[in-house]
Amino acid sequence: MTKPPASAAHAHKPALERHFETLLFRSRWLMAPFYLGLVAALVVMVMVFAREAWTEFSHAASMSPDEAILMALTLIDLSLAGNLLLIVIFSGYENFVSKIDTGDHEDRPSWMGTVDFAGLKMKLIASIVAISAIALLKAFMKTAEGEAVDNVHLAWLVGIHLTFVVSGVLMALMDLLASKTEKH
Structure with missing residues (x-):
């Protein structure tokens, strides 16, 4: 079996440079353990x-409507964090290591293979904003129920949430500006 012909540009490079670039390209596989670690985090x-869910559902019959909403928000929060992990695992692996070959599997998410680094950043910050919004909403609901919530804690939640929102807007603005500049 013969090797496919090297590109003309590649053939004119010195051997040391070709080997170095090959090593750099193959080093992308050093990222694979990170994605396995994220899979473990998903587990x-x-x-x-x-x-x-077990803890909350075990006393569902005695829940007040506000407690049921807080339970749902907690489960949604965990679900969003899980979705965020999946997005980072799939997109990160496909962008930085190798394409995931699922063939024509009907369950392949439509966004797989289409989320670039800028899109990944935006999905990441949007998920973080949603997660922080849920934490803030849970704290506000506890306050509305008459439960004592430390004002300093509440102020930190608001400040952190606003920081994430402003960061997301600034990232989107930077991506917009970068898309309008001439590429080199």
């Missing part, structure tokens, strides 16, 4: 979700 999220 932990499933375990926490199951424990939380």
Whole structure:
């Protein structure tokens, strides 16, 4: 079996440079353990979700409407964090390591293979904003129920949420400006 012909530009490079570039290109596989670690984190999220659901559902008959909403928000929060992990795992792996070959599998998410780094950043910050909004809403609901919530804690939640919102807007603005500049 013969090797396919090298590109003309590649053939004119010195051997040391070609080998160095090959090493650099193959080093992308050093990222694979990070994605395996994120898969392990997703397993932990499933375990926490199951424990939380079991705990909450076990006293569902005696829940007030506000408690039921807080329970739903907690489960939504965990679900969003799990979705965020999946987005980072799939997009990161496909953008930085290798394409995921699922063939024509009907369950392949339509966004797989189409989310670039800028899109990944925006999905990431949007998920973080949603997660922080849920934490803030849960704190406000506890306050509305008459439960004592430390004002300093509440101020931190508001400040953190606003920081994420402003960061997201600034990232989107930077991406918009970058898309309008001439590429080199």
